[in-house]
Amino acid sequence: MNAPLGENPQELTGKNVVDAEGTKVGSVQQIYRDDATDRPEWITVRTGLFGMKETFVPLAGARRVGDECQVPYTKDQIKDAPRIDADGHLEPGEEERLYRHYGIARPGTAPSGTVPGRTTAAGAGMGTAGAAGAPGMRPPEERRRERTESRPLAGAGAGAMSRGRDTDARAKEQNPEMIISEEHVELGTEAHEAGRARLRKHVTTEEVHRTVPVSHDEAHLVREKISDEERRTGRTGQHKLGDGEVEVTLYEEQAVVRKESVPVERIRLETERVTEQQEVNTEVHREEVEFDDGKATGRRGRRNRGGPGPERGGMGPERGR
Structure with a gap:
């Protein structure tokens, strides 16, 4: 490293x-x-x-x-x-x-x-790396023996496994291959904060006009003649000629305003989830293969996306993904 x-x-x-x-x-x-x-x-x-x-x-x-x-x-x-x-x-x-x-x-x-x-x-x-035989570990020879026993091969043995690997290597040299990859689109959703909704209240002032009936006293002069009967009987009392004065108290009503706060309405804030369709556009990349058969005609072919199999042009089988 x-x-x-x-x-x-x-x-x-x-x-x-x-x-x-x-x-x-x-x-x-x-x-x-x-x-x-x-x-x-x-x-x-x-x-x-x-x-x-x-x-x-x-x-x-x-x-x-x-x-x-x-x-x-x-x-x-x-x-x-x-x-x-x-x-x-x-x-x-x-x-x-x-x-x-x-x-x-x-x-x-x-x-x-x-x-x-x-x-x-x-x-x-996780265990701790160390020498073979430490707690939680096995010697390399024991691991290889266990793997060989759990995966028996025809003609099992070190020689048979080695020969199989040599054969695979020669086959790969005779039939070169490459891996073709392409991008796949994976779609999902994530929740993001889009905004905040608030509910506030505040006090406003407006003019209110009402008509209230009010009353008051008014003084006016009323003249009434004294009859002869009243004079004879003396019901008017003895009066001497001279100056005099009388008064009367006058009253009036005045409009009085009294205010009080009373509940009139309940308001609350609720949310609901609305689902809509959104178009998503993106680009994906994939690998394409071109081959040349090596002849003078220069004939070429392209990868057959229909699946693995021989390509037209005589190149032989090409492995798909």
Whole structure:
């Protein structure tokens, strides 16, 4: 590796992974170790729009940058890596596909395959790397023997396995192949704050006009003659000629205003969810293949998207995705 990852690479579990340009790719989920050397060789990175996909990334050339793990590959290259089940054993053929995709050579000391090395998905417990025979570990010979016993082959044995690998290598040299990738669109929704609704109240003043009946006393002069009967009987009393004065109290009503606050209406704020259709436009990229049959006519063909099979032009079978 270009830079050390520390004595315990399993501490990378759950750390963010960034590509060669510093762009976040995902987070480390599992660490795969070599069968024989017990050295960490691969990590799986959780990628995708909803984080449901785990992609294998080689640890060769990886280094720590702060709390992140930086790998010397681009984000697109990692996302386009071959899809391999991250819950089982990494077979030699699968490992070869990964090496070809990332354009790196298989280490000369690498055995035929790797197994998950005492690591699980993020958040699970992990053992500590150490010498064979330590608690929670098995010697490389025992792991290879267990793998061989659980996966018997025709003509089982080291020689038969070696011959099978040589045959596969010769077949690949005679029938070169390449992986064709394309982008798939994954659509989803995210909730974002679009605004805030508030309910306020404030006091306003308005003029009110009402008519109120009011009364008051008014004084006016009333003349009434005294009859002869009243004079004879003396009911008017004895009156002497002279000045005099009398007064009367006058009353009036005035309008009085009295105000009080009374509840008149209840108002509340409610929300409802409205669903509408929105058109989403994006661009996707895919790889196309052109081939030249090498003849003087220069006849060419293109990838047949209908599925794997021979291409017109005599090139032979091309594997689909």
